[in-house]
Amino acid sequence: MVRLREFEPYYFCDNVEKSISPPFDSISKSLESELKSFPFNITHLTLPEKESQGTMLIDKWIDSGVLKKKEEAGMILINQQSWINGRIRERFGVISLVDIYPEDGLLQPHEKTFPGKVSDRVKVLKDTNAQLEPIFLVVNNKQFDRKLILLSSKLQPWLEFTDTDSVKYKIFKIPLNDSHTISEILKTDVAIVADGHHRLAATMQMAQSSNKNDEVFWSSIMAYTTNIDSDSLLINGIHRALKCRIDNEKLNNLRSVCNSVKADSEGPKDENVLILSQEDNMIIDQEKIKKRGISAISAIHLIQNVVLKEILGLSDEELDAMIYYTHDIKECKRMIDSGESSIVFVMPPWNKEKLFNLIVKNGFLPQKSTYFFPKVCSGIVMNINR
Incomplete structure (x- = not known):
């Protein structure tokens, strides 16, 4: 079963639009330079200029109040509004922890990884002792989508902002009972890794090499999960x-x-x-x-x-x-x-149903086979081992 779990996320408490970024591997050099002009941007951690400063920087941000921790465990609901092919489209998804052990085949990577890129991500994980960016998962479950749409109509947004690609976000804190319901809805589903294969492989390496105290932290990964049939989820080659x-x-x-x-x-x-x-x-x-x-x-x-x-x-x-x-x-x-x-x-472009069935049946595709978009920006929440 796909095991979604609640967690106590850290978040930037002010100037969210100046703290977020696209995923680290979607950032051009010019955009990286622009984002790093903001002193509290997530790219200072995800694309570090020097090693062995990540933990120190996170501690500094926590001590100064730049980063705060939500004391109550839960899941995070994300509503994205994007202008795609001449009209506004909405997508709903959840950020939670997802167990990566035991490996029972229901968390399904679909692309092979490059060893050097995995090593680079391991260095970042060790340097920060944190999961800074969610991996991107897709499931094929309409009940899950309906539940998220219903929740968004009942809850008040916790955060609202627009990212660097002009995608509008509304962020909601999901009540604990509803978090449990979401976990139940997906408990027999296969979740395909749409984006974040190198981060997943790096996290699995951390789990295998950690001591007993840290093994629990690295045995799950922060993930964004959405429905593959979502109107605003496009999949190109x-x-x-x-x-x-x-x-x-x-x-x-x-x-x-x-x-x-x-x-x-x-x-x-x-x-x-x-x-x-x-x-x-x-x-x-x-x-x-x-x-x-x-x-x-x-x-x-x-x-x-x-x-x-x-x-x-x-x-x-x-x-x-x-x-x-x-x-x-x-x-x-x-x-x-x-x-x-x-x-x-x-x-x-990929046919969504054909792609999902192809991955479930045949497993890995060649490297760099899919481009899922819109992406989910980094820096909304973080899972920090403190």
Whole structure:
């Protein structure tokens, strides 16, 4: 079962909009510099410039009253309002603790991690002795969504603010009885890790290496959980830009399973993959693929395992060194126009139901397969081991 539990969160008591940030791995260098101009911004902890200062900084913020602790344990309800595709959409979710042990398969990561990035997050966890950012979980449970909508209509907001992406937030403290009800609603559900795979892996390492006193703290993780059918939860693919030159023989091999098209500024509209190059633009012809005896369970498996490895003949080591990942179609086109990339594979949006079932049935997808948005900002609450 997915075990959601109450906790006693710490929170920034003033100037919330100057304290929050996007998740650490969604922040550009220019935005990081802007956020760090605020003395109490969460990025001073999540993206530290120096090691071994996190615990000291948190203690300083607690002692000075910048950070306060909610003395009563509970869960946090979040209402987000986003302007998406020409209209305002709402999403509801809960921040709570989620047990990561025992590993019974109901907390399901879907992407493999990079060891170096896990090590970086372990350093931050050790340095701060805190869980600073929630991982992002999705469940497929309409009753859960209805319960959160009902609660938001009855409760008064505890906090209201707008994040750096112009998403409006209303934050509610969930009464204890309702927290228990939410846990019961989800007790038999599978929760898929949408975002935060490296933070989850780092937290699991902390649990395995901690002494008995700290093991309890690290055996659960702060998580934001929402329903995958939410109107304002969008799931795009992450595009792949090759930074190496591809010889003509391999390019012609790729063209043999493609059709030429005009580039669509909005990217692919269905499950086809749009391929941008300096010479032409193409989409993969599924019928030509089938005639070659090639099959793949999704577009990302087709590109990662068939096109990149078999047709273009790139090894895992070459792929690690030569692929630039981005969710921004404009960035893809800029890289082609500037010559930074020879080929860009523009991945289509995911069908939510197909993605959920694919992960539950098959487990891990290739690295950098999904981009869930809008994200949940960091700094709303923290789980600090004090």
